[in-house]
Amino acid sequence: MFVRPSLTSIIRNTTQPIRAMSTIKAHSIVYNNYGEPLEQLKAHSYDINLDSLKPDDILVQTVACPINPSDINQIQGVYPSRPEISIDALPNLESPAAPTGNEGLFKVVATGSNVTGFEKGDWCIPAGVNFGTWTTHKVTKDKNLLKMPKTISKTQAATIAVNPSSAYQMLTQFVKLQPGDWFIQNGANSQVGRAAIQIGKKLGFKSLNIVRNRDNLDELVKELESLGATKVITEDDNESKDYGKVIKQLLNGQEIKLGLNCVGGPSATGLARKLGNDATMLTYGAMSMKPVSLPTGLFIFKNLTAKGFWITGNIKRHPETRLETINAVIKLMEDGDLVDAKYNETQINPNEVSNEEFLQSFLNAIQNSKKGKQLVVFE
Amino acid sequence: MFVRPSLTSIIRNTTQPIRAMSTIKAHSIVYNNYGEPLEQLKAHSYDINLDSLKPDDILVQTVACPINPSDINQIQGVYPSRPEISIDALPNLESPAAPTGNEGLFKVVATGSNVTGFEKGDWCIPAGVNFGTWTTHKVTKDKNLLKMPKTISKTQAATIAVNPSSAYQMLTQFVKLQPGDWFIQNGANSQVGRAAIQIGKKLGFKSLNIVRNRDNLDELVKELESLGATKVITEDDNESKDYGKVIKQLLNGQEIKLGLNCVGGPSATGLARKLGNDATMLTYGAMSMKPVSLPTGLFIFKNLTAKGFWITGNIKRHPETRLETINAVIKLMEDGDLVDAKYNETQINPNEVSNEEFLQSFLNAIQNSKKGKQLVVFE
Numbered sequence: 001m002f003v004r005p006s007l008t009s010i011i012r013n014t015t016q017p018i019r020a021m022s023t024i025k026a027h028s029i030v031y032n033n034y035g036e037p038l039e040q041l042k043a044h045s046y047d048i049n050l051d052s053l054k055p056d057d058i059l060v061q062t063v064a065c066p067i068n069p070s071d072i073n074q075i076q077g078v079y080p081s082r083p084e085i086s087i088d089a090l091p092n093l094e095s096p097a098a099p100t101g102n103e104g105l106f107k108v109v110a111t112g113s114n115v116t117g118f119e120k121g122d123w124c125i126p127a128g129v130n131f132g133t134w135t136t137h138k139v140t141k142d143k144n145l146l147k148m149p150k151t152i153s154k155t156q157a158a159t160i161a162v163n164p165s166s167a168y169q170m171l172t173q174f175v176k177l178q179p180g181d182w183f184i185q186n187g188a189n190s191q192v193g194r195a196a197i198q199i200g201k202k203l204g205f206k207s208l209n210i211v212r213n214r215d216n217l218d219e220l221v222k223e224l225e226s227l228g229a230t231k232v233i234t235e236d237d238n239e240s241k242d243y244g245k246v247i248k249q250l251l252n253g254q255e256i257k258l259g260l261n262c263v264g265g266p267s268a269t270g271l272a273r274k275l276g277n278d279a280t281m282l283t284y285g286a287m288s289m290k291p292v293s294l295p296t297g298l299f300i301f302k303n304l305t306a307k308g309f310w311i312t313g314n315i316k317r318h319p320e321t322r323l324e325t326i327n328a329v330i331k332l333m334e335d336g337d338l339v340d341a342k343y344n345e346t347q348i349n350p351n352e353v354s355n356e357e358f359l360q361s362f363l364n365a366i367q368n369s370k371k372g373k374q375l376v377v378f379e
Numbered sequence: 380m381f382v383r384p385s386l387t388s389i390i391r392n393t394t395q396p397i398r399a400m401s402t403i404k405a406h407s408i409v410y411n412n413y414g415e416p417l418e419q420l421k422a423h424s425y426d427i428n429l430d431s432l433k434p435d436d437i438l439v440q441t442v443a444c445p446i447n448p449s450d451i452n453q454i455q456g457v458y459p460s461r462p463e464i465s466i467d468a469l470p471n472l473e474s475p476a477a478p479t480g481n482e483g484l485f486k487v488v489a490t491g492s493n494v495t496g497f498e499k500g501d502w503c504i505p506a507g508v509n510f511g512t513w514t515t516h517k518v519t520k521d522k523n524l525l526k527m528p529k530t531i532s533k534t535q536a537a538t539i540a541v542n543p544s545s546a547y548q549m550l551t552q553f554v555k556l557q558p559g560d561w562f563i564q565n566g567a568n569s570q571v572g573r574a575a576i577q578i579g580k581k582l583g584f585k586s587l588n589i590v591r592n593r594d595n596l597d598e599l600v601k602e603l604e605s606l607g608a609t610k611v612i613t614e615d616d617n618e619s620k621d622y623g624k625v626i627k628q629l630l631n632g633q634e635i636k637l638g639l640n641c642v643g644g645p646s647a648t649g650l651a652r653k654l655g656n657d658a659t660m661l662t663y664g665a666m667s668m669k670p671v672s673l674p675t676g677l678f679i680f681k682n683l684t685a686k687g688f689w690i691t692g693n694i695k696r697h698p699e700t701r702l703e704t705i706n707a708v709i710k711l712m713e714d715g716d717l718v719d720a721k722y723n724e725t726q727i728n729p730n731e732v733s734n735e736e737f738l739q740s741f742l743n744a745i746q747n748s749k750k751g752k753q754l755v756v757f758e
Contacts, residue, residue, distance in 0.1 A: 080680045264675050269670075278696075283675055283678040283679065284679065285675065285679075286674075286675035286676075291648075291672045291673055291674045291675065292672070292673050292674075292675060292678060293670045293671070293672040293673075294670055294671050294672075294685075295665075295670045295671075296643050296662055296664065296665035296670065296671060296687075297665075298687070299662040299671060299685065299686065299687030300662065300663065300664075300687040300688070300689040300692075301459045301687070301689060301692070302687070303686075303687050303689070303692050303696075304686070304687055305684060305685070305686045305687075306673075306678065306684070306685040306686075307678065307682075307683070307684045307685075308675075308677070308678030308679040308680070308681070308682050308683055308684075309679070310679045310680060310682070313679075313680070313682050317657075317682075
């Protein structure tokens with residue numbers, strides 16, 4: 001096994017006083033083997049020598065990164081798009097490891113002599129997947145970054161690539177909805193669901209939104225309506241046959257041409273029953289962990305199309321849509337049509353944190369993910 | 380309720396000796412209410428006066444008609460495309476009724492003075508649905524008929540519109556398969572399945588065919604292989620996880636891009652698991668009576684598309700493909716690429732049969748449908 005010479009050890013062998021000025025200690029969350037994050041994750045630290053930046057290099061510092069379900073699934077090894085577990089994944093590794101985290105906002109700390117598109121202080125997000133965003137700093141190439149305007153919030157920029165981009169692509173790339181047309185979705189209070197409500201409203205679409213029953217249902221309904229939801233119903237309504245008449249009256253002769261499913265099981269079946277002729281149901285998640293089950297009559301006599309949606313796969317097939325989507329979502333955010341998503345924030349001081357504290361912050365955030373969306377903020 | 384004057388009674392009031400020459404007694408199977416065919420079907424007879432043909436009329440006599448599952452479902456009232464139950468459905472009805480049967484071969488007996496496209500003795504099939512093919516004779520317009528060549532067999536012509544046409548459209552209209560590409564299907568020994576094997580072979584496609592296990596499995600496998608099946612496996616194989624390796628070896632790096640499902644339930648799930656990335660599964664039947672159940676991972680990570688296929692709906696959306704399909708299938712039949720489908724034949728003498736005998740022949744054929752495909756032949 002080839003182990004690259006440690007930058008740290010090289011630097012420690014010098015006696016030049018410049019070290020404190022020109023090196024930055026980077027901390028990154030990594031794993032050596034697939035498994036449960038709480039067992040597998042480690043913090044790895046290494047020094048970045050500012051003077052050693054190559055002409056095309058950019059050194060970035062993380063501003064904020066979310067904990068997404070797909071990050072967890074990557075660590076578990078059950079997600080098809082995964083970073084390689086490699087000795088070259090990060091500097092100074094002692095054994096092959098994979099970087100964690102796919103989404104996040106960065107700010108430029110330093111640029112190599114050839115870099116023209118980015119300046120110190122610029123905001124940027126990863127251009128591709130498997131960037132390893134759960135880190136304090138990273139040296140990368142300019143082609144791996146997309147610049148972000150500072151006209152949107154830190155949270156918006158840090159979480160633009162997955163949830164609102166998914167909602168935008170699902171609403172615009174599969175069925176040609178016209179203003180006044182309906183779409184239906186379950187998991188409507190998820191981040192994708194909330195983005196779909198708002199983007200749909202801006203595009204003139206009416207939304208029929210399914211949420212689980214809960215104690216504070218009225219509050220949630222009001223909140224989603226304030227975002228632009230045309231109608232919010234519960235899963236009990238969705239799965240009830242009697243409720244079909246209420247929906248029919250609501251639609252007033254219109255047919256629902258698009259459904260967004262992130263739940264599966266009976267919820268997806270109920271959603272599909274409300275679709276009209278020639279409709280498309282996109283499945284982008286499986287919160288219930290149950291398969292999508294559709295009666296053959298729906299497929300045949302309604303000419304239903306059931307497709308998967310996965311933003312990583314979709315961008316791989318249609319790379320040109322990545323930037324179009326990001327730009328469209330930025331515009332919606334700038335215009336105030338997409339409010340800040342709600343995240344629980346964990347603060348980290350990227351320049352003072354110890355390896356142990358850094359790891360613990362992420363482990364806490366992962367554990368708290370069950371209670372709500374988590375964002376790790378570096379400041 | 381308006382009852383049209385009976386042609387029979389008008390004719391009976393005359394004393395002209397020409398009656399025996401110029402009238403034909405037509406028998407048609409009808410129903411007044413939706414329900415089980417054995418309880419609801421009736422035979423209705425009426426006289427057709429040859430001298431009363433209008434200029435655009437064509438009088439046809441049935442040559443052969445199949446009993447299709449969709450005919451049964453129409454009578455049960457559970458099929459979305461249905462003939463109207465109307466007093467005008469046939470001459471001389473005493474109460475509103477619907478004609479039965481959608482597929483069949485006819486020969487022209489007489490033509491009105493304006494008809495130029497058809498001659499006495501020509502073969503033809505209904506141009507549309509709900510023609511009422513379970514009849515001895517019918518007066519219709521030339522636009523309601525498509526001429527058939529006599530270069531194909533009577534059975535082929537009588538059953539061209541549903542099964543081989545469905546197989547042809549499913550193999551050619553949804554996924555652009557290239558010679559050497561694989562498709563997979565369950566219910567492979569159905570008439571659609573057998574047609575798909577042969578059409579697929581002619582188009583250069585390899586087929587992975589799933590059939591139910593049975594005592595004479597070897598015999599069936601040999602038969603389907605003789606039709607051109609590349610590989611035949613059982614439902615036990617299809618639903619077994621271990622068998623996946625055998626399939627992988629068989630495919631030798633190729634991916635299956637198209638699946639045809641007429642079974643549903645675990646069979647459809649097993650079929651979908653064998654599909655490759657970006658594949659499409661068409662569902663055209665539900666022999667198991669179970670819904671199509673697909674894990675979300677297949678949808679998302681394989682970018683699976685699951686669609687319905689219903690030839691009636693497909694032709695309604697793309698009317699131009701009806702004739703193209705029929706002509707392509709005729710060519711395959713003429714070239715010997717599609718062998719005669721196996722039907723159990725019931726003979727009827729259309730000119731000697733009584734109303735009771737006519738009804739009983741169809742009731743027997745319906746009851747025998749469980750044992751095999753039934754064709755009622757008029758000769």
